[in-house]
Amino acid sequence: xxxxxxxxxxxxxxxxxxxxxxxxxxxxxxxxxxxxxxxxxxxxxxxxxxxxxxxxxxxxxxxxxxxxxxxxxxxxxxxxxxxxxxxxxxxxxxxxxxxxxxxxxxxxxxx
Amino acid sequence: xxxxxxxxxxxxxxxxxxxxxxxxxxxxxxxxxxxxxxxxxxxxxxxxxxxxxxxxxxxxxxxxxxxxxxxxxxxxxxxxxxxxxxxxxxxxxxxxxxxxxxxxxxxxxxxxx
Numbered sequence: 098x099x100x101x102x103x104x105x106x107x108x109x110x111x112x113x114x115x116x117x118x119x120x121x122x123x124x125x126x127x128x129x130x131x132x133x134x135x136x137x138x139x140x141x142x143x144x145x146x147x148x149x150x151x152x153x154x155x156x157x158x159x160x161x162x163x164x165x166x167x168x169x170x171x172x173x174x175x176x177x178x179x180x181x182x183x184x185x186x187x188x189x190x191x192x193x194x195x196x197x198x199x200x201x202x203x204x205x206x207x208x
Numbered sequence: 209x210x211x212x213x214x215x216x217x218x219x220x221x222x223x224x225x226x227x228x229x230x231x232x233x234x235x236x237x238x239x240x241x242x243x244x245x246x247x248x249x250x251x252x253x254x255x256x257x258x259x260x261x262x263x264x265x266x267x268x269x270x271x272x273x274x275x276x277x278x279x280x281x282x283x284x285x286x287x288x289x290x291x292x293x294x295x296x297x298x299x300x301x302x303x304x305x306x307x308x309x310x311x312x313x314x315x316x317x318x319x320x321x
Contacts, residue, residue: 099250138314141310193307194253194305195307196251196253200250
């Protein structure tokens with residue numbers, strides 16, 4: 098079993114839809130949870146970062162962590178074609194560089 | 209230039225060639241990393257440098273040889289690669305080896321023929 102599981106997609110939605118992207122994990126010691134967005138032919142860029150449980154909101158994006166279920170989510174409201182990218186989750190036990198990444202979910206938002 | 213810059217963007221090399229990938233960061237970070245990204249696989253950490261010193265080698269084959277002459281520059285020297293080494297090679301940097309606050313470069317797309 099992989100430490101972090103992420104559905105590769107692709108996930109195709111119409112513009113304006115609410116998108117839900119998810120990761121499950123097996124290591125209950127993970128405390129730091131991140132979402133990266135990677136456009137085609139670019140490197141990943143940090144989108145959201147959450148410590149421990151709870152929700153965090155930034156504009157149209159909401160990150161949610163449920164440690165009891167070992168499940169994290171990224172919600173995108175009013176999705177735009179410019180949101181089309183691959184979304185990677187990443188997590189770590191401490192704040193060090195030892196991140197464990199998911200394999201990414203490819204999202205396509207249709208105009 | 210700002211952020212993390214990687215050159216070349218694309219590289220095609222034969223199995224007997226020797227080539228080098230270059231990474232430069234303009235963020236004042238003191239930790240730099242090489243990652244390998246293969247299709248539908250998670251990012252694989254290859255090497256970690258902290259204040260120019262290598263602090264991690266993640267069981268990477270010796271045909272990959274990193275070099276970090278200073279905190280702003282990182283190289284990956286390649287020789288006698290295999291076709292399965294074809295991937296996107298990403299450089300990243302962060303402050304004091306912290307995982308939050310990684311900045312990635314755009315990567316070098318490597319094809320081994």
